[in-house]
Amino acid sequence: MNGDTAASPATLQDDARSGGRPDSTSVLVATDLRKNFGAVAALAGASLHLRRGEVMALMGDNGAGKSTLVKSIAGVVVPDSGEILINGEPRRFAGPGDALRAGIETVYQDLALVDxxxxxxxxxxxxxxxxxxxxxxxxxxxxxxxxxxxxxxxxxxxxxxxxxxxxxxxxxxxxxxxxxxxxxxxxxGKNIVMLDEPTAALGVQESEGVLEIISALKSQDVSVLMISHNLEHVFKVADRVTVMRQGRTVGERHIRDVVANDIVGLITGGSEVS
Known part of the structure; x- marks a missing residue:
């Protein structure tokens, strides 16, 4: 495949480098999610699976669809098509309350705190x-x-x-x-915690503290989906990384199997998708 062609969900799941297909340990499986806002395709085939007690990084350039994917899982956005499974059960969230009741909590960049x-x-x-x-x-x-x-x-x-x-x-x-x-x-969030750029705008010391917190969540068997642009932070705490481009999932990798340039290639389109 060339760098402009997105892989199908089946290809992603079967790719030996992707970390394997969803299984009984998967707490979240999103398959071929699509969402249009007018003529704009925010999601054009987004898929990922998150296992119990792991940290999954979600990466891609601005406009790749990361936030829309997270909002779809959080019930803020209702996808036009595709499937979301939580602990193996199909779920369609009509609003954030449905996701909260399913044990999914999301921390957005604004943190939603009252000063x-x-x-x-x-x-x-x-x-x-x-x-x-x-x-x-x-x-x-x-x-x-x-x-x-x-x-x-x-x-x-x-x-x-x-x-x-x-x-x-x-x-x-x-x-x-x-x-x-x-x-x-x-x-x-008893099942899943999703974090949108948790170290953005933080200094080095405070970022390290947040990364330690993410590792602590993992140690308590909480599944974490983390949007990040920071490759250094991703390689410190993530088990796997899912890369999106132009609304599509273009690759999924075990962190242990790749170096930073492999991920950059997927983000920019310089590497083959799979």
Whole structure:
């Protein structure tokens, strides 16, 4: 094949270098997803599979379709055609709530944090627990102690360090904000956590902290799908990489089997797709 021809999902799955076809360990399988916005084909045959407890990097130039693919899995965008399986079951998400109920959490670049609220309040935003007992239920009294305890455990579980859960998010550094958003995703995302450019706009030290958090998610058997443009970061934490170009999946590789130039070739079209 030449560099301008996209592989079919079957070719991708059968390619020995791709990491094999989806199997019983696959928590997410997306096959031949297509989505048009008017005359623009945002997805023109996007496929990937994500296994339990692995980190999959999703790479490609701007406009390759990465964000639309993630939004399709997150229920923000409804594909025109194609199939999504979660734990082997076909799913069609009509909205983000459906994906959330399926255990899929997404951390977008804007992090969706409320600066004026505390760390624990942000972790439970929209999901605040009510105190036990008839009065708690009657007056819908928020159980702030439980919020603080659960938020603290989620942050400790990924090795994140935040000075005080009572502090407003506005006082936190970029890395601390990212850690908080990931902790929220981990607390609620029992199956899959998707991260959109998690180290973008962070310094070297804070980026390393976020990469450690991603590794911690993997160690807790959480499956991570990570959009990234940073090859160095991808090679540090990812098990496999899926590359998209012009709305299509053009390659899937085990990180252990490739070097950076192989991935660059797939991104730019300089390498054969498969």
């Amino acid at each position: 004026s609220m505390s760390a624990s309040e942000n972790v439970f935003l929209g999901r605040e627990p009510v105190k036990a007992g008839p009065l708690g239920r009657l007056f819908k009294l928020v159980d702030r102690r439980r919020m603080a305890d659960d938020a603290g455990q989620a942050l400790a579980g990924i090795g994140a360090k935040i000075p005080s859960l009572a502090d407003s998010v506005s006082a936190m550094s970029g890395g601390q904000r990212q850690a908080l958003a990931v902790a929220r995703a981990m607390l609620w």
